[in-house]
Amino acid sequence: MEKRTSYGRTILAYVVLIILAFLCLFFFYILIINATRNHAQIQQGFSFLPGKSFWVNLHNVMNDANIPVMSGIKNSLIVSGAAAILATYFSSLTAYGLYAYDFKLKRPAFIFIMLILVMPTQVSALGFVRLVTGMGMINTLWPLFLPSIAAPAVFYFMYSYMQSTLPLDLVEAARIDGSSEFRTFNRIVLPIMKPAIAVQAIFTFVTTWNNFFVPALIISDNSKKTMPILIAALRSADFMKFDMGKVYMIILIAILPIIIVYLILSRYIIAGVTLGGVKE
């Protein structure tokens, strides 16, 4: 009887998981299929079978002078990569500061950071653009990744992760071993934080990669545009020249780097990296 229940449960779990997987992956499937079909075919409706226009679409995307795909990818890679590195490193550093040290304004500092967390980007956008203009950084890539140094959400994640996995004894042991505070952070704390850093690096990379709002405010040069702006530009292009095949192709190109980054970092997301270092 008991066995039957667990059998039923397994089937139910699989059904739910298959539905969820389908919901998630089906759009990718449409994307990939449509990237291989031409505009006319796409307009006829959906088909499960791929078309024959993959190379034509790719050729069209690559050779459109108005849409510099390669430089778009390059810009997006620079911005997203830098944002991921800055956000994870400095958020870990901030979290470590608040976690490992005792100082008078510790709690107010924590609350302050948490308050920034609930502030939408749009609220400060106007001020941000003015600031960037004032600093002479308008129409450059810098303002797209530099603010990632202060990433309250990443900070909070790192802080929680430290609470659960970083025993302060390790920090004290390093201190006694003669390690300076910065070295302790870089050589002891960061390696232990690897799984958290990998998770947050992926998240930050993807969010920055997909960010349309801020780059649209800052960037005006075609050569400095990131992928989301280029895709948007393509969609709002001349109606007569509008080619859905091209749109699907460029989106396909745009998601490839994200998939690659995920595959690289996912191997670091292993549970229990501190297992054994400290006995609970």
Place this chain on the structure above:
Amino acid sequence: MAGITFKNVVKTYDNGVTVIPDLNMEIKDKEFVVLVGPSGCGKSTTLRMIAGLEGISSGDLYIGDTRMNAVAPKDRDIAMVFQNYALYPHMTVYKNMAFALTLKKVPKDEIDRKVHEAAEILGLEEYLDRKPKALSGGQRQRVALGRAMVRNPSVFLLDEPLSNLDAKLRTEMRSQISKLHKQLETTFVYVTHDQTEAMTMGDRICVMKDGIIQQFDTPQKLYNEPCNLFVAGFIGSPQMNFADAVVEKTDQGYELVFGETRVPTQREELAPYVGRTVVLGIRPEHLRAGEEYIRGGNTLTAEVDLSEMMGSETYLYLNYAGSRFIAKLPGTVIAPAGSKVTLALDVDRIHVFDKETEKSILN
């Protein structure tokens, strides 16, 4: 090599709680001192102050002749073994042990020699390439010891290093640490709440309670001449038996009376207590079954509540005159629960404490 001196050291936390009100202590060079006491007694704080992990609110701390109050932990020439090992989880055993030396920029071949030397002493040679998670608890603890050893520090600090190990391993590591102390000839300060560890390892034991040193002496002295009720109850296993007794003057001297029992003694220290109630203490092993110990009325007869056979010895639990007594008798004594036994208090081994000050009257 260095001794450690505390001069009027006070530790008050930011929230105003004072854990160490006024600590004066001198640990000699090359001595093995055990700080022992119940949790919250300030023993770990004291150790952490020596390490420099905890600031000192006032007073002076000296290691050797140097005042250490404001010296960073890394410059104190100390090594510390933590209760939970605190091994760097992402480094191999070798790297864990070599870390401090690498930071000091010691030449590679010297690091290699020192690490292998320590690994050999601790039996860790075959595990040098493993990460901590692939080791057992005992091995991890040995790595933690090794990490401290390679630095050749002048003071070795150990914070309850054995409390996470099972009983058998603990006994083994206990002797290993004692051996290590003899081998290294360094000052050891060892914190524990386990009085067996304290008694077996320490040259001297410092019993603490509420941040105050109760007694700082050799294990023998603590056992034979506890200075107050707390020390008497803390040192020794099973715990010392206590009973309220009234002091009466007799022709031969004095008698301590409780229940039917009258323990004769000639100790003149009891003179001021005639007619007053004191606390009589007797260790379980000094409650004797042999008739040769009977002197006057120094016996108590009671029903056995519980009898524990330990093989070489038998523990009898009795209720007598409103107090609970444990007797530790030779294994040959068989007294099942419910049976009546008569035990004699070894009159030469009794302890008497003032009921108000809790201080020992006889020592």
